[in-house]
Amino acid sequence: MIKSAFSTLLVFLILSSCYQPERNCNEFKTGTFTFDYEVNGEMKSGKFTRDNAYSVEYYDNKIDSATVKWVNDCEFVLQDIKTKTSIQMKILSTTEKSYTFEYNKVGSSQKARGTAFKTE
Helix, strand or coil: CHHHHHHHHHHHHHHHHCCCCCCCHHHHCCEEEEEEEEECCEEEEEEEEECCCEEEEEECCEEEEEEEEEEECCEEEEEECCCCCEEEEEEEEECCCEEEEEEEECCCCCCEEEEEEECC
16 A cells, blocks of 8 residues: 555656746747736736847836846846846746746845736
């Protein structure tokens, strides 16, 4: 009985360790995207457009621009043009119309996650 349970557990662990979420990052390098975010418990929506060199973000009646530097197919750094603050972005998984990402201020270990939906 114990040997059978161990064998089943071992097979499950082997199979689950092979699972990789889909990451078709090239489809999300450029385009127009929407995202939801929370500020002081209130959910809000934003929009951004990104090309090979720049990202322009529209949120709370503000516009922010940043340069885009791709580190590899699924990771890039945004550097705010005004403040020079840098944000490390990593695409964790993709679907046909969206991607889930992890981000943090460069130099900080505190990370957050979000989802962006491609609209164009």
